Structure formats: C-alpha cells, structure tokens
Amino acid sequence: MTLTKKIINSGDDVVDEMVEGLLLAHSGIVTSVPGSPRSIIARHGPRPGKVGMVIGGGSGHEPTFVGFVGKGLADAAAIGNVFASPPPDPILACAVAVNQGAGVLFCYGNYAGDVMNFDMAAEMAEMDGIEVRTVVTTDDVASAPRDQRHKRRGVAGNFFVFKAAGAACDLMLPLDEVVRVANLANDRTYTVGVGLSACSLPQTRRANFHLGDEEMEVGLGIHGEPGIIRQPLQTADAIVDDMLDRIFAEMNPQRGDRVAVLVNSLGSTTLMELYVMNRRVRQRLDALGVEVHATWVGPYCTSLEMAGASVTLMHLDDELTRLIDLPCDCAMFRAG
Amino acid sequence: MTLTKKIINSGDDVVDEMVEGLLLAHSGIVTSVPGSPRSIIARHGPRPGKVGMVIGGGSGHEPTFVGFVGKGLADAAAIGNVFASPPPDPILACAVAVNQGAGVLFCYGNYAGDVMNFDMAAEMAEMDGIEVRTVVTTDDVASAPRDQRHKRRGVAGNFFVFKAAGAACDLMLPLDEVVRVANLANDRTYTVGVGLSACSLPQTRRANFHLGDEEMEVGLGIHGEPGIIRQPLQTADAIVDDMLDRIFAEMNPQRGDRVAVLVNSLGSTTLMELYVMNRRVRQRLDALGVEVHATWVGPYCTSLEMAGASVTLMHLDDELTRLIDLPCDCAMFRAG
Amino acid sequence: MTYETPAFIAMFTAIARSMEENRDHLCALDGVIGDADHGIAMQQGFAAVDKALAALDAGQASPTDVFNTAAKSFLNAVGASSGPLYATAMMRAGASLKGKATASAQDVALLIPAMTKGISDRGKAQPGDKTMLDAWQTAADRVLALVEQGSPLAQVLTEAVAAAEAGAQSTIPMEAKLGRSARLGQRSVGHIDAGAASAALVIKAISESFG
Amino acid sequence: MTYETPAFIAMFTAIARSMEENRDHLCALDGVIGDADHGIAMQQGFAAVDKALAALDAGQASPTDVFNTAAKSFLNAVGASSGPLYATAMMRAGASLKGKATASAQDVALLIPAMTKGISDRGKAQPGDKTMLDAWQTAADRVLALVEQGSPLAQVLTEAVAAAEAGAQSTIPMEAKLGRSARLGQRSVGHIDAGAASAALVIKAISESFG
Numbered sequence A, B: 001m002t003l004t005k006k007i008i009n010s011g012d013d014v015v016d017e018m019v020e021g022l023l024l025a026h027s028g029i030v031t032s033v034p035g036s037p038r039s040i041i042a043r044h045g046p047r048p049g050k051v052g053m054v055i056g057g058g059s060g061h062e063p064t065f066v067g068f069v070g071k072g073l074a075d076a077a078a079i080g081n082v083f084a085s086p087p088p089d090p091i092l093a094c095a096v097a098v099n100q101g102a103g104v105l106f107c108y109g110n111y112a113g114d115v116m117n118f119d120m121a122a123e124m125a126e127m128d129g130i131e132v133r134t135v136v137t138t139d140d141v142a143s144a145p146r147d148q149r150h151k152r153r154g155v156a157g158n159f160f161v162f163k164a165a166g167a168a169c170d171l172m173l174p175l176d177e178v179v180r181v182a183n184l185a186n187d188r189t190y191t192v193g194v195g196l197s198a199c200s201l202p203q204t205r206r207a208n209f210h211l212g213d214e215e216m217e218v219g220l221g222i223h224g225e226p227g228i229i230r231q232p233l234q235t236a237d238a239i240v241d242d243m244l245d246r247i248f249a250e251m252n253p254q255r256g257d258r259v260a261v262l263v264n265s266l267g268s269t270t271l272m273e274l275y276v277m278n279r280r281v282r283q284r285l286d287a288l289g290v291e292v293h294a295t296w297v298g299p300y301c302t303s304l305e306m307a308g309a310s311v312t313l314m315h316l317d318d319e320l321t322r323l324i325d326l327p328c329d330c331a332m333f334r335a336g
Numbered sequence C, D: 001m002t003y004e005t006p007a008f009i010a011m012f013t014a015i016a017r018s019m020e021e022n023r024d025h026l027c028a029l030d031g032v033i034g035d036a037d038h039g040i041a042m043q044q045g046f047a048a049v050d051k052a053l054a055a056l057d058a059g060q061a062s063p064t065d066v067f068n069t070a071a072k073s074f075l076n077a078v079g080a081s082s083g084p085l086y087a088t089a090m091m092r093a094g095a096s097l098k099g100k101a102t103a104s105a106q107d108v109a110l111l112i113p114a115m116t117k118g119i120s121d122r123g124k125a126q127p128g129d130k131t132m133l134d135a136w137q138t139a140a141d142r143v144l145a146l147v148e149q150g151s152p153l154a155q156v157l158t159e160a161v162a163a164a165e166a167g168a169q170s171t172i173p174m175e176a177k178l179g180r181s182a183r184l185g186q187r188s189v190g191h192i193d194a195g196a197a198s199a200a201l202v203i204k205a206i207s208e209s210f211g
C-alpha cells in the first residue's frame, strides 16, 4: 500500500516541530510555559481575579485548540500527540500558569482519553490548591441518542462553547458563572459532520479508514470514528438538509429564534464547497424564520487532511449573543 | 476512472452558489454590485477621493481573491469561473462601483487570460472616463528566469502586494503613488511552491494532472501548471531549504534586513505541516540575521483541494513595513 | 447559394455540440501543460452562445447580429483566455458581414480569416508560439489561397479543416511562448496545445455545418 | 527463583519490542472502530519507558522504582486513553512490590492482577464493555486461580497468555460501551478491540520475558 504524502520531517517529531513553528509565527499572541512546550498560554489572557480557562486535546485538529488561545478566549491549551489527549503534566502546567486565584475551567471534547487525563490533572491541581471545574463539550448530535447527550463527542461546536466561556472569563465572571455559561453554551450547540475521505496519521501515513469511491459517512467523528450511516455521496443541498434535519429535531427552532452558524471543513474540503453549503443553511433557516446572527466558514476544527465538513448551530439567547459578539484576539479566529 | 468527491450541487452552478453563500456569511464586510453578482465590493472601502482598488481572477483560490476585499485592502474583486479570468463586464462593474474620482488600480496575477480581460475592462472604463492603472503580480520565482520577471506568474505573493497597495489606497495616496507602491511591493515579493497531489475541477471531477505516489512537483503553479522539476518527496526541512535557496538567490538578503513571511497551503496541506515548515523558515532566516517582522500561516491562496504549499517572503523596507502593519478589515485575513 | 441568419445560428449549434462532446478530452489536453479547464471554457462558452442565439428573433436579426450576440455571450460566460480571443474572433467575423442580410459562399469562406485576425489582434501571438493561432492561421492561409483560386465553398472548407488539423498537430513539437504553458519551456514540447486542438474542432464544425 | 530490578527492566524491553513490531497492525485495528492511533500510543509509550529505564541506575533502583519510572514516562509520552490506563496499571504493579528488592515467582505472577486492578480503577470499565479490560481481566482471573492452586510461574504465565488472547477474541462479538467506539453501537460488533489486542501482546511479552 502506498503511503500518503505529507510535508513533515518525521512523524515522531511533527507535534513538537509544529508547536515550535506556531510559537514563532504568533509570538505576539501566544507563548509556552517554560519547561512545558506543549502548554500554550495567551500573552494577554490571564490577569488578577480572572478565572483561567484551559482547553486542549489531541493535535491534528488545528486551528483547534492552539488557535483559540488569546485574550477573550482560552487562556491556555494543552496539546497532545496526534489524535491523543495530552497527558496530565502539560494540562497541570497550563492550570498553574493561568491560575489567578479565581479558579480554573477545564473545557474540552468528551473523549475517554481526554476525560482521564484532564481529571488526573484536575486532581493534581486541587492538591496544589487550585480550584478546577470541568465542562466537557458534547455537541456531536450523531454520536449518541438524545437521552444520552452526556455521552456525545465534542467536535466543531467547541468553537462556540470556547468563545462563550472565554468571553465570560474575560468579563471577570466568577467560576460558578463561567461553568454555568459553558454548560449553557454546550447545551445549545449542535453539530453534524460528514466525511468524504480518510485522513492519515503522520506516523503511519496510511488512510485511517476506508470509504468507497462514491461514498460518504454521515456523522463521523473528527478522528475518523465511524458515523451513523454510510451512503452514496449526495449533493451539497441534500447533505446540508440531512444535517439540519438532525439538528432541528433536537434544537426545535421557533420563528424569531436566533442562531450562530459554523460551516467547518474537516481538512481538504474547500472554502468554495463550504460557502455552497452555507447558502443552503441560510435558505433553510430563512424558511423557518430563524435569524442568523453571525456566520463562520472555514477550517476551524479539522481532522488532518480529511475531506468532509460539518455544520454547527448555536441556538442563541441574549446572554450567548452578547458573549459571542465580545471581541477576542487569538491567532486564527476573527470575532464580531 | 473514478471521479473525485466534492460537496457541491453541480459543477456549473458552483461559483454562483459560492458567491451567494459568502455574501450571506460576510454581509457586514462585502456585498455585490447590483446586477453583477460576481463583482464583490467592500461595504466600507470606497470613499470620496480614495483610489479604488480592484483585484480578481479565477475562482478556486479562495480566500484569494474574495477574502481580501474590505477596508484597508481591496475595494472590489471580480470573480471568474474556476481557474478562469472573469470576463470584462464584472471587472468593469467593479471599477465603476469603486471609482471615486481618484482613479482605479487593477491588481491581479499575471496570466494571459486575466491580462486580456482586465485590459478590455480597462479600455471600457477609460471610455467611461475612469482612469485605470494596472499592476500585475509576478512573484512566482519558479515560473520564468530572473531576466524575464515580467513573464512570471502571480501566486500567493498577491497577498502582500494587495495588502501594501490596499493600505496605500487607504492612506489616500494618489493613483501614481499607489501604482508605485504596488510595483515596489511586487518587486520585493518572492514565492516558491511545491505540489504533492493534483486538484480536480468541479465540472470534470478528474485529477488535473498526475503525480507519482512518491513524487512532488517543485515550482508548480496555482492551477496545477507544471513546475520546474519533478522529484521524490523530500522532508519538510529539505523542501523549505530548496524554496528559500531559490528565493535568496534573487532577494539577496543581508544581515539586518527585515521580511514578512507567508507559509501558504495550496489546499489540503494542513496547518500542522505549514507550522513545521515555518519553523525551518525561521531557522534559515535567523542564521542569516534576517529579522521576521510578521508571519502568516494558513490557506491564503489555494488551488482547490491540491496538496502542497508555498513560501513567500516580502523583503520589507520602512515604507512596506508600515503598509503591511496598517489594520484592515476583510472577511478572511488578519493583519498586524 | 446564399446564407442567411438561420445558417449561422445552426453553425453555432454545431460548434456547441462538438464542444460538448469533446469537453473532457480538451480538459485532459489542457491538463498536461495548462490548468485543465479549456474544455469547460469551450463547452460553456458555446453553450451560452447557443442559448443566446435561441433567444434571438431569427426573422429580425442579421448575420452580424448573430456574431455579435455570440461574441458577447461567449465572453461573459467564459472569461479566461478563450473568452477574449473567441469573442474578438466573432466580432471580426460579424464585422466582415456588416450590412448584409444574406452572405455569399465567399463571405462564408472568409469568416475563417476574419476570426483568425481577431484572435491574432487580441492575443498578439505569433505562429509558432504554440497557441490556437497555429491552427487558425494555417486554416486561414489555406482559405485565402483557395478563395483566390475561386475554389467552391465545399472544397475550401474541407481543405480548411485539414489545414487546421495539421496546424494543431504542428504545435506538438513546439515550445510554448504564450499563455499558461509559456513557463514550461522544454517541458511543453511533445504535447498538443489544447487551444489549437479545439480550434481544429471548431473549424470542423463550421465546415460540416455548411457542407 | 527470585527476580530483581534488571528482570523487570528486561520485561519492559520485551514489551517495547513487541509494540514496535505490532504498531501498524494495532493502528489498523483501531482504525476500524476508533481513531487508528492505538499502535502509535503503545509503541511510543513503551519506547519512552525503555529509554527512561535505560537511564535508571539498575544497582540503585528497586523493582518498584522501575514500575513507577515506567508509569511516569509512559503517561507523559502518550496521554490518550492508554496513557492513564497503563500508567495506573504500572503504578499498581509497583505498589504490589513495594519494599522488596527481590520479587518471588508469586510476586511476578501477581503483577497481572495488580495491573488489571489499575486499569479497572482508572477506566471504570466493566468486563463486556469491549475494552482492553476484557483481555486483562480474563488473564488476571486465570492467574489468581492458578496462584491459589500453587501452580509454577511458567504455567501461570503460559495460561495467562492464552486467557488474554481468549479475552481479546471475546471482544469481537461485543458492542462497545466505552471509549471512542462507544458511539458505534451495533457497528462495533464483529471487530476486535484494539486495546484488548495489544493487551494480549503485552501479557505475551511479559510471559516470554519471565519464561
């Protein structure tokens, strides 16, 4: 079997070299904790009395998570190997670095590995006298039935949950309030993704699953985990309709409601395709009389070079609207 | 032969549907000329006495060109079919829409089709009493020998030339000065790209060229035009070294010089890979004592879903530094 | 024999059909040394022409109107290199029929040199630059020679097709000087120019339409 | 027969070698229902362990030190699900040898139940959830039964391997309840769990190292 082609030096070094390159590129916005290069912290985030917000997870989803560190967003991100949760040490280093006495929020996608490692880091932080609270994101509608929402994966909707929670921290809300906001944001955020082709890990350079030439996988995860159904590739409109039907079934949108929209590329799906999708998203929302308050289109939560896309809706209320609108200053994200 | 998979409705409609979707997503920043949907104009760009700046070219390079329309950048972009120059009409509509009496700059990549269509539009604009001046970008070092720089293609370096010229317009410089700045920026901008895999047009959904499983094409164009040499895939460091050797041979960097860096994905090459490349770019510049004033990393000038990347250096002087630093407000670009 | 508006509309329909059939083939040719879209440009351009002409009132429109409408719709549908080149070609062809409600056999034959002039004026290519002009110019030269000799239209067109095909084939050993493939130098040698290949097909469709 | 620090270091070297050899195979298994990285995690984790242990002063370090060093280096190299699970397993194994400079054959045999306890405490999986615990628990149960009967170490380990392999195979018809494959429900049925497959290999390497 032929190996995939990547511009890397070695699969074993790729994460460390990526971190090096990104710290150089965005040195005005982020730096790393001395002695813990995979603990990325915002230069202008933490300040006295502010709740510190630590996000993180495996690499390979860039700009998630590293790109979302900055003033008004996350104060720190702990970076793992490709598709692997970071171990507790770099998470703890983040918590220590951003702790300003007001406690720390851990916010990350709901995966067994992340939960175990972040929980270990939380225990260690508590031993250091740092109060830690955790909110895991569970926006992937396709990943478990509605009555088991807590089992769902966190995917591109991270973007909205991090934005809202980061804004709450920036507004100097206390830890309890930040946790409430993060949970509220997560509860009101819904994502469905489709995959058109596999990605390949830099260490193996082999496709991590196989899809037929004409097939797509509906509901697949951002690590290539299988979804709920494999079917022939549809048109953009049909794909979006199916995604939105699944989201609407849960969100139950009413005329006059407001949403924020994220049309996200999993990697190699182009902006051209995403904008075609966004057109359909808007048609459907218009038809329901739902107002689109803001739209983001682009590769925000990727799965290496996977082809595919996801649509996320955040069902806004007044509080979330204000939080989403609050300016922020990170390396790869534009707000407002 | 199997067709590539894309999230589209039809190859014939994809450009119009993309434009629709992007106007909806970025309605605060861009709109289109009434009756000419492929003429995208900045809501807050044109103003009395300001030189109007019109960019444009084929689709398939997003966020180039549409993403670079906004205050402090281009006032308008005319959008063609995939990989095809727009015809004169939408270009003319842009010129008419942004003309504020101070003249209009046409700035676009140097391709036969673009030159013919923009020149026809310029003639038509002149007939309408609009003064038009043209600067074509020619940053692709690999596309012609040094003594035939005027024959070179314009590729990712567009980004820097547009930024500098757009800032000059925003500073209300007169047309002559804007043209001087655009030429200066172009003369000091150098790009080399490598391709790892082909892209496919939405209408044919067939790979538009063929590369072997272990091969890369050095110097290829952003439409998949062949480059200068086809060779086995190298490491990231070796690829960057080769790119920079070609750039340095022309730029002739001196200790103490200043540059802006763009590490650009042609489509499916990931941020992870680009940051690994950026690490090497910085190592090489550090070794020469060249200061990096600013770095951009990401998909800025793509070739549909092609795998590959380019490195662009802009050899800054004080004037260009100031222009590059000037804030701008477009849908997909972060300055400063 | 004389030719009126419907004959020219039919000619464009024939070209459109040929481009439709050859779209992917022409894209593949363009892919070797260019950007793989030439078939799309030609197909889309002539489909737009066909559509615009179908909307024309054939009773009212002159042959010149047909060519001008074709030029405009081709250009606006396509852009690219082919757009200005073919649009100018069609405008020159239209100009050559100016004021005539009916065209003679000779008028029809001279459309090919007129179109060639348009392509040459717009693109400023030289024969030997490895462009569509290599097909058009070879055909135009042959047409002019035969018209000079007073050859019948059927013969003129048949020989024009053969000349265009030879002109297209002649681009294979050439090094590209203009257009996207210009930067390839030696690497462009050994491949036919896509624009020259489509030119031969256009001329063939014209010939069959009047044959 | 008794076992000292070098024996445990050698055991980890043997595991590391096996994970190196099986990396791509384990990734492929994980790819079917997970994220295709399990082989990398195991290879990278045990390579880090091997490296950390090579830096240890074998004259100074106790068996417990070996396991604690292994736990720490595995965890920090890997993260993921495997990191906390195996790190906790190794810490429990280290604790079971606490204060002993030399370990008895029975101590060695009881490492497997100790590690299993760690995995179970950390991951809170139940047997039947289609995880690595299905291999570890089956092996641990067999070990405890044989130790109870006073069976010799060689036999205990040989049977532990067989039990682990059976436990791994038993995951094939199971529906996943935990970890990345939990959302698959029915679609996870019919495929072996990658973590269970690697667990059998780890236990095999332990067995061969002491056999």
Ligand SMILES: Nc1ncnc2c1ncn2[C@@H]1O[C@H](COP(=O)(O)OP(=O)(O)O)[C@@H](O)[C@H]1O
Pocket: B083, B084, B085, B112, B113, B114, C030, C034, C035, C037, C038, C039, C041, C042, C080, C081, C082, C083, C085, C119, C122, C123, C124, C125, C130, C131, C132, C133, C178, C179, C180, C193, C194, C195, C196
């Ligand atoms: N200056 C020129 N004069 C004549 N023909 C040209 C010129 N430049 C390009 N061409 C022709 O155009 C063809 C390419 O057309 P097309 O693929 O439609 O446009 P683009 O180059 O914009 O992709 C080339 O194969 C060549 O024959």
Ligand SMILES: Nc1ncnc2c1ncn2[C@@H]1O[C@H](COP(=O)(O)OP(=O)(O)O)[C@@H](O)[C@H]1O
Pocket: A083, A084, A085, A112, A113, A114, D030, D034, D035, D037, D038, D039, D041, D042, D080, D081, D082, D083, D085, D119, D122, D123, D124, D125, D130, D131, D132, D133, D178, D179, D180, D193, D194, D195, D196
């Ligand atoms: N809670 C758990 N308890 C025991 N084993 C688990 C648990 N969650 C996951 N696993 C095991 O971990 C394996 C996956 O490990 P690995 O691929 O290294 O981590 P990740 O899931 O983070 O990619 C699964 O095959 C399963 O055997």
Ligand SMILES: [Mg+2]
Pocket: A058, A082, A083, A084, A085, D035, D037, D080, D081
């Ligand atoms: Mg993983």
Ligand SMILES: [Mg+2]
Pocket: B058, B082, B083, B084, B085, B113, C035, C037, C080, C081
């Ligand atoms: Mg083209």
Ligand SMILES: [Mg+2]
Pocket: C030, C034, C035, C036, C037, C038, C180
């Ligand atoms: Mg072309």
Ligand SMILES: [Mg+2]
Pocket: D030, D034, D035, D036, D037, D038, D180
């Ligand atoms: Mg895994």
